[in-house]
Amino acid sequence: FDDANRDLSLDERAALIDQFHWVRRETESLTDPLSAEDMQLQSMADTSPSKWHLAHTSWFFETFLLRDALPGYRVFDQSFHHIFNSYYNSLGQPFSRPQRGLLSRPSIEQVFSYRAHIDRHIEQWLIEEDVTAAQAELLTLGIHHEQQHQELLLTDIKHAFSQNPVYPAYREDLDQFADEVDGGTPLEWLHVPEDHYTLGSDGEGFGFDSFSFDNEGPAHQRFQPAFRIASRLITNGEYLEFLQDGGYREPRLWLSDGWSHIQQTTKPGVQQAPLYWREIDGEWFQFTLAGLQPLDLNAPVCHVSFYEADAYASWAGRRLPTEFEWEIAAWLHSKKDAVQAANLLENRRFQPVAEYPTDERDVQLLGNLWQWTASAYAPYPGYRASSEAVGEYNGKFMCNQMVLRGGSCVTPRSHIRISYRNFFYPHQAWQFTGIRLAGDVQ
Amino acid sequence: FDDANRDLSLDERAALIDQFHWVRRETESLTDPLSAEDMQLQSMADTSPSKWHLAHTSWFFETFLLRDALPGYRVFDQSFHHIFNSYYNSLGQPFSRPQRGLLSRPSIEQVFSYRAHIDRHIEQWLIEEDVTAAQAELLTLGIHHEQQHQELLLTDIKHAFSQNPVYPAYREDLDQFADEVDGGTPLEWLHVPEDHYTLGSDGEGFGFDSFSFDNEGPAHQRFQPAFRIASRLITNGEYLEFLQDGGYREPRLWLSDGWSHIQQTTKPGVQQAPLYWREIDGEWFQFTLAGLQPLDLNAPVCHVSFYEADAYASWAGRRLPTEFEWEIAAWLHSKKDAVQAANLLENRRFQPVAEYPTDERDVQLLGNLWQWTASAYAPYPGYRASSEAVGEYNGKFMCNQMVLRGGSCVTPRSHIRISYRNFFYPHQAWQFTGIRLAGDVQ
Amino acid sequence: FDDANRDLSLDERAALIDQFHWVRRETESLTDPLSAEDMQLQSMADTSPSKWHLAHTSWFFETFLLRDALPGYRVFDQSFHHIFNSYYNSLGQPFSRPQRGLLSRPSIEQVFSYRAHIDRHIEQWLIEEDVTAAQAELLTLGIHHEQQHQELLLTDIKHAFSQNPVYPAYREDLDQFADEVDGGTPLEWLHVPEDHYTLGSDGEGFGFDSFSFDNEGPAHQRFQPAFRIASRLITNGEYLEFLQDGGYREPRLWLSDGWSHIQQTTKPGVQQAPLYWREIDGEWFQFTLAGLQPLDLNAPVCHVSFYEADAYASWAGRRLPTEFEWEIAAWLHSKKDAVQAANLLENRRFQPVAEYPTDERDVQLLGNLWQWTASAYAPYPGYRASSEAVGEYNGKFMCNQMVLRGGSCVTPRSHIRISYRNFFYPHQAWQFTGIRLAGDVQ
Amino acid sequence: FDDANRDLSLDERAALIDQFHWVRRETESLTDPLSAEDMQLQSMADTSPSKWHLAHTSWFFETFLLRDALPGYRVFDQSFHHIFNSYYNSLGQPFSRPQRGLLSRPSIEQVFSYRAHIDRHIEQWLIEEDVTAAQAELLTLGIHHEQQHQELLLTDIKHAFSQNPVYPAYREDLDQFADEVDGGTPLEWLHVPEDHYTLGSDGEGFGFDSFSFDNEGPAHQRFQPAFRIASRLITNGEYLEFLQDGGYREPRLWLSDGWSHIQQTTKPGVQQAPLYWREIDGEWFQFTLAGLQPLDLNAPVCHVSFYEADAYASWAGRRLPTEFEWEIAAWLHSKKDAVQAANLLENRRFQPVAEYPTDERDVQLLGNLWQWTASAYAPYPGYRASSEAVGEYNGKFMCNQMVLRGGSCVTPRSHIRISYRNFFYPHQAWQFTGIRLAGDVQ
Ligand SMILES: [Fe+3]
């Protein structure tokens, strides 16, 4: 990257200030419906308290930028270096992850002061100091990092609230159940021919438009046999058929590890089902950020694990797409304004919605739900993680996890891309995850 | 109990109102230094959030009194019946204990409203309705129950704060380290002759003075061989000698289960020690409700498990007293004003203090720390638990636990008695627990 | 013990040789029906392979006697000192208990050679050397230790075989189901008056007749209120009533820890029941050392945990006796030839049998099954464990376990005594354990 | 497969009989050094007793062939259908895997009778009945299945023996330490150019030569960027440098899950190292099938997990090859007689040996050790598992495991192929696993 050291123009800085501020405000606005007590909750080791998300994202800017880039910067609180480090072992042993919920101090007020302190100094730096392109990339990374945590903040509070028998609503007024689809949209199959395709992205610039994560590159060529892919996600109604057909009791439909997982998590007398489904007096409900709601059979099934997605595909006589198939289909078949039209965070629905009928050039692969792929998370050919501490961001997780594509109803709009690779363990279901099927072409 | 059905006089009711109010206010005053976030914390399955303690103690009055005793009473919130039930299976399956920290709703404000609601209605009942002696006993039980939870509220928040690497102080201004003892008090041995003694208490009246728990009775006779018992608790300095002598590495000093427990909880590179001891750069500190403090060698060692207490006694060539020996010694040797003079909750030290020299008739067995006895918690001869739901209060725990005697620096003064039997599992150390030695007489 | 150093007479030595040989042969005869593969099995951490029992009992004589007592003795194999040490930390860290089943080497042939080597040298020592009374006591301890392991060998192989879906029989020809009782023996209540009683035994001599374990002493006085105790054990038929009445689903019948244990060990779709009960097509069977057999409703219920025994007693409106009550009743009410008449190891039934009708002076408290008492295992007043390695034999287990009394159908006849204290954890049920009820006298 | 139904010729049948017999004898010969007790051992859930391997491989022929193919065949023992089913849920719930070591019955003699019974009937069938090509394929699958279990039998007994503190040798006379290499072979880099390559194998015929597993196909094209790959495996000496450089203490070298695994399995005071390394008085040894031996610094490091292999590669500034890179390199660079020259089971070394210097057309990628690749185990494009019970053989494991290539010193010679895909979980190290490095080409 030969111009890493060039200084940014005033316009470029102004654009970054805008993006930074906009994202920081958005994060805070997401906590508006939450009390200090809500923001303290951690319901499992995989999740974090809202307060921790607020602080950790600030810590990221302090640690990777302000400490080095802003002359004379003084850290807000020495203890934060340890307690808000997520997993950067290069920076010292991080605070124990499952205990984040035990940090009642710093208080939420102190954390908001911390955020203001960081905001002030980032702004000061962007206005007063020389800013190199390399630093602007780090800032952009921090902005996208914060957007990732916006999504996590919502998935994590949803999980925490789901543990409370009164099923609190994050917001009562979410317009998530507008009945937009009459009857249900038929599932169609998009055909993609055999060819060489270029996949991935090399964009490591700064600003929303040119950025991509290191794990999306290098861009590279692949040979892809012909395949077909579903025009829409699997619905609650379809998944319910699988369940009612005994899908959870038939080992032949399951990967070996998936079957073990189902056996280990079965509770006596309770039907296995997607994470937030609840059967009450013979009727199915699902827990949403608007509280417990009747199951909408036309809406996409969500909060399924990879194991469930794979078992459903087996039951349906199909398979999941590889992440390459998904990406190729998205490049070839997405509608033009796919990102604008997608059900994403800014729609403030926080729940997937039923999909409109589509024609072949107008398919919506983005938004609504992250879609499990058949691809294990692995480096692209030629990938090398940075040797700096920030190199721990993506690379060290390239084992045991599966790639998800597409973004969800809680993913920020300026954050999602076709080349975006999300990744989770195959048993995890607390993200907004869904099922898109694929198949071979004889 | 032949006069269970007699109605209370106006004076008796007035006295109960006083006691009830005083205890309810005291509970709330203990939460003054705590934020909503602090009161949300649950650091292990054995502990509960402060907020839960506030609500559960109110639930107790609602469930065991108001529902039946006050005509027309309407419960504050239907969902509370489940979530604030601790362990009364007769009343339905209680909410999962390790998840109490996940109840951000109801909010702390709602819980204080709940408390006010209960207070108002208990008062109304005591003023307006006939109150039988049996009901007054239940009310007294509820008052003592709340006092138990006052102690737990403090031990639990201490445990929660100890998990935070910044070691927050519950209160900075605790006067716990007044150096009252010059040099250290010599340990003397009190001799108790062989005899028949009457132990336990039948008092099941109402009001602070005549009440005792069902597990303290029936009063009964025991034959006791001669023994001797220490005039004071073991100090931090003495325990440090045991530690420095390799006490934690010598299996012969330990009960078999204690040794296993020590092996399982050893962390690489960390010296085993009492729960809140911390070794920093070669010096010993201990975490207190006033934050991390240098170890006071003259003060009693606290937060030891039964296993540690027993191993220390072995190392010292002594043993722990049985609960009967402790009770006999307390009747024979306690100073007259023992309860008044003891270091208890109202002293607001919240930490054991070094003990004054004593003479044989002026020994202080009460206060400072609960003292592990060699006695497993078991029913006294003739004990029968009530067949009502409240019968689950004490009896069902009479297995696998050890009796502690004496009360601690966080036990309310009007709550402690010589016949009082506390009980915990032998590995537990988060209560204010200490060591008093005993020995045989040849 | 003033004559610990006196030398034994020739007659005394000859008697010891007889006892030693007889017990050693008996152990080996118990392995007659077992293959090398059978003797290798370890089905849980609490149990040991038969081969390990054979070797460990020999190790005991080698370690505590031959090494010191026999001049010029050479150990059979240096590695045995580690691998056949059960729990004597004073002798170095014992081999990991749960891995005893992984010791295919030494082979069973080598272990029998080891036994022959030990036998030869003990004999040589008793014939050729001076033997002191103290040494004779140690030898007697070793003999009784081996008898304890005879019982364990049978309980452990029973547990191992129970894991095999073909339910192998240890011996097909056990005469355990002779229908001795017509109809069933009524349960009567023996009354014992309030009094002072002397309990325990000081006998620490040598030879079968005068020996007792250190935990049975010192003999001491107790004051005992009046009580009553059942004339016979609870039968399978009676226990089945409890089960069919929903006993396993009613938390109020259970100790808190017992209820938790039941919840944790419940398997979906399987009715909780005594350890070896199996429900097949609606009929109850039990696994015995003669294989799977129909449940004999008149025979005593066996292989129940303390939790089950206590819950049954609650359901029946009674309680379990303390170990002191049991011992007093046994002294007062046992038939004269109780030990001779009891169903013990030598009867080769290996299963409890239905009991004959009795009159009050002819009750059988010994044999058939170990009887859970309400007493936690604790030292008697004045008890001190030996400071030698052999001091780890009993004392360090005096925590978290419950006392059982009476001996069982797999206890050797020369091993059992009225003062004998057996002890196990309250959840354990693989020993031959049963239920005798007690009650208060108003 | 259009001629699945054609009948085999006599010659074809004769060849199959030969192969069948030869493999069955080989299995049994591997148990020659083992006692009945040895063959009973199961040291962890991942491993199985030798006896179980002997029976399960026979069960495979009985279940998938004899039951259907041989008219009038009667199963040897009804209970075997359950207890020797490994993981074929379609055939009923298999016997609990971690409890295989508890099956002392059937005895080893019965298992050998079972083998003879199966041998006799397979022979009878091949001689007397019509045999279709499809059946011949199933038989060939059974033969290869048995060869897989030959390898497992050796890896599993090695693991079991490693738990015994006397470190038994499987055979004392293994010629594994012939010092064939003087000084050590330099590591060279083979360059492979960018191109399209055809990978995998469609061979599903019968007989040793034409068979391959379903997971090796379909054969398919891939585009491969240029890369380079090491000419030999990493040695013990090289790995020791990594260890001594603090490799196990530097989180930046490890995948996140690998680092967690290292933390969780660290024992106080014990240096982490490959599974069978032992440090004794400052010197390194390794446990082999010939017992504990000094570490040969020139021999390949073995029994490393994927996590260790990956961390070593990071430390060395390289990476692991993908399974496709490995296969391409093997096709391009293997010496002509690679399979014949490889260190495989028939060499009876049972330990990897130091490698000779090579030139670029004479590299040995086969034998010695299975080589961890960077590829997660996943289906090839177009792969579909059989819908029969035998379809559970490979497909359901395609999640969470990593592919290994090349075969090892305990892999049968007629079993290995360049297209062969082995797979294990990334933390597992009890197979004969090693490290071959790769790198990118700029
Ligand atoms: Fe982060």
Ligand SMILES: [Fe+3]
């Ligand atoms: Fe309570």
Ligand SMILES: [Fe+3]
């Ligand atoms: Fe023993």
Ligand SMILES: [Fe+3]
């Ligand atoms: Fe197999």
